[in-house]
Structures are given as structure tokens and as C-alpha cells.
Amino acid sequence: MGQPGGLIHSAACRGSRPSADTGEIGAVRKAMLNKYARAFFTRVLTPFAAFLIRLGVSPDAVTLIGTAGSVAGALVFFPRGEFFWGTITITLFIFSDLVDGNMARQLGRTSKWGAFLDSTLDRVADAAIFGGLAMWYAGKGDNNLLCAVAVFCLASGLVVSYTKARAESQGLPCDVSGLVERAERLVISLVAAGVAGLHTFGVPYVEWLLPFALWVVAAGSLVTVFQRMLTVRREAFEADRLEAGSRGTA
Ligand SMILES: CCCCCCCC/C=C\CCCCCCCC(=O)OC[C@H](COP(=O)(O)O[C@@H]1[C@H](O)[C@H](OP(=O)(O)O)[C@@H](O)[C@H](O)[C@H]1O)OC(=O)CCCCCCC/C=C\CCCCCCCC
Numbered sequence: 576m577g578q579p580g581g582l583i584h585s586a587a588c589r590g591s592r593p594s595a596d597t598g599e600i601g602a603v604r605k606a607m608l609n610k611y612a613r614a615f616f617t618r619v620l621t622p623f624a625a626f627l628i629r630l631g632v633s634p635d636a637v638t639l640i641g642t643a644g645s646v647a648g649a650l651v652f653f654p655r656g657e658f659f660w661g662t663i664t665i666t667l668f669i670f671s672d673l674v675d676g677n678m679a680r681q682l683g684r685t686s687k688w689g690a691f692l693d694s695t696l697d698r699v700a701d702a703a704i705f706g707g708l709a710m711w712y713a714g715k716g717d718n719n720l721l722c723a724v725a726v727f728c729l730a731s732g733l734v735v736s737y738t739k740a741r742a743e744s745q746g747l748p749c750d751v752s753g754l755v756e757r758a759e760r761l762v763i764s765l766v767a768a769g770v771a772g773l774h775t776f777g778v779p780y781v782e783w784l785l786p787f788a789l790w791v792v793a794a795g796s797l798v799t800v801f802q803r804m805l806t807v808r809r810e811a812f813e814a815d816r817l818e819a820g821s822r823g824t825a
Pocket residue numbers: 608609610612613616662663666669670672673693694697732735736737739740755756757758761762765766769770773
């Protein structure tokens with residue numbers, strides 16, 4: 576456990592919110608992929624980000640194009656059961672989410688607007704991915720239960736992100752990433768969808784992977800919602816206690 580009380584206190588003393596822009600969010604413990612894979616992909620994608628900068632492309636444009644491509648890949652291919660091509664398309668575009676911030680940092684132009692745009696459009700891409708899967712199961716995939724599980728993944732993923740955003744808006748750090756962050760939700764779902772999609776090319780015994788992954792993401796997201804809510808509850812009580820204490824001594 577970190578020291579959320581201290582973080583809250585120092586943030587409160589400065590009258591600031593923990594955010595990606597201030598760097599305070601860096602103090603929040605990250606889940607596995609964000610911790611380890613991000614460093615690797617930062618190294619790999621930095622030359623590409625530098626290339627886009629030389630071409631005069633802006634970080635916001637990369638954010639917008641990446642989201643549009645991910646949404647198109649999810650909503651064009653997934654509802655038709657074309658999981659392989661859907662996953663390939665989404666994967667190509669979704670890495671823009673690591674490139675846009677990289678470009679902003681190289682340019683020394685990270686901004687509050689950029690952070691807002693990035694996070695907001697992450698939700699749009701996630702909704703399209705799980706929405707596209709739900710549409711498949713509601714239609715030709717013909718499985719109401721899996722449709723419900725995909726909708727649950729969509730909704731719980733949004734709630735996971737909302738817990739952090741709402742806590743941060745109140746000056747609370749939400750000092751836990753939880754079991755399943757966005758990167759985990761995406762990697763589990765997309766690897767499963769991509770491999771399950773090989774069924775179309777005659778590969779046997781792979782189609783069960785996608786339903787399995789959806790159940791895993793649904794359960795993991797539910798656990799994560801509780802992890803974050805309990806953490807914020809503790810942080811909120813601590814912040815209220817400190818505030819009451821400072822009022823008492825004033
Ligand atoms: C036999 C086939 C094998 C295929 C193997 C493929 C292996 C691929 C394996 C790994 C790829 C790992 C990629 C992992 C990259 C993770 C890096 C990372 O952590 O990035 C995080 C980042 C999100 O950061 P942001 O700060 O921009 O976003 C914040 C986040 O959204 C928060 O959400 P919350 O957690 O709270 O819900 C918000 O709170 C916050 O507001 C927000 O700012 O970037 C990403 O999330 C993008 C990650 C992209 C991951 C793409 C995964 C694609 C992986 C595999 C596709 C495989 C395709 C396989 C085809 C197979 C065909 C045979």
C-alpha cells in the first residue's frame with residue numbers, strides 16, 4: 576500500500592488535483608501491463624512518434640485518427656463475426672494511444688486538453704469494441720448470455736475508468752489500478768478475438784477463446800470496480816478526517 580493520506584494531503588495543500596499532466600498520477604500504483612509493457616512500447620514507438628512529428632502531425636490528430644480507426648474496425652468487422660480482421664484493424668489503430676502521448680512529451684506540449692481528449696476517446700474506442708462484440712452475439716452469434724456479458728464488459732469498463740476520473744476530480748488519488756486496467760481489458764479481449772477469428776480460416780478449437788475472455792474481463796472488471804471504490808472510500812474518509820482536523824485547529 577502507498578500513502579494515500581499523504582498524497583491527498585499534499586495535493587490538497589497545493590490546491591491541485593492528481594492528474595497525468597502534473598505527473599502526480601505517476602505515484603499511483605500501476606497494473607502489470609501499464610507498468611512493464613508500457614516502457615517497452617515507449618522505446619519501440621518513440622522513433623515512429625518522432626517521424627510523425629517531423630511530418631507535422633499533431634498529437635490530437637493521432638488521438639482522433641486512432642480512435643476513428645479503432646471504432647471503425649470494431650463496428651464494421653465484429654458485428655459480422657469477422658474477429659480476425661476486426662482485431663488486426665483495431666490493433667493497428669489502438670497503439671495510437673501510446674503514440675499520441677509520446678509525441679506530446681517529445682514536443683514538450685502535454686496539455687490538460689490533450690489528457691482530456693485522450694481519456695475521453697479511450698472510452699469511445701472501448702465502447703465500440705465491446706459494443707461490436709455484443710452486436711455479434713445479439714445477431715448472428717445468437718447468444719443472449721454472451722451478449723449480456725459483452726454489455727457488462729462495456730459498462731463495467733466505463734465504471735472502472737469513471738471511479739478514477741471522479742475521485743481525481745475531488746482531489747483523491749485513487750491509489751490503486753486494480754486487477755484489470757484498460758490495457759489488460761484490451762489485451763485479453765483482443766488476443767482472444769484475434770485467435771478465435773482464426774476459426775474462419777479453418778483452425779479448430781479456437782472459437783471458445785472469445786467467450787472465455789469476455790467472462791474473464793467481466794469478472795476482472797467487477798473486482799476492479801470494488802478495489803477502486805474501497806480505495807477511494809478509504810481516501811475520502813482520510814481526507815474528510817484531515818479537513819475536519821484542520822478546521823478544528825483553525
Ligand atoms: C497467437 C497470437 C498471439 C498474439 C500475441 C499478441 C501479443 C500482444 C501482446 C501484448 C501486447 C501488449 C500491449 C500492451 C501495451 C500496454 C501498454 C499500456 O499499459 O498502455 C496503457 C495505455 C492506456 O493509457 P492511457 O493513460 O492513455 O489511458 C488511461 C486508461 O485508459 C485508464 O483506464 P482505466 O484503467 O482507468 O480503465 C483511464 O482511467 C485513464 O483515463 C486513461 O488516461 O494504452 C492502452 O490502453 C492501449 C493499449 C493497447 C493495447 C493493445 C493491445 C493489442 C494486443 C493484442 C492484439 C493481439 C492481436 C492478436 C491477433 C492474433 C491473430 C492470430
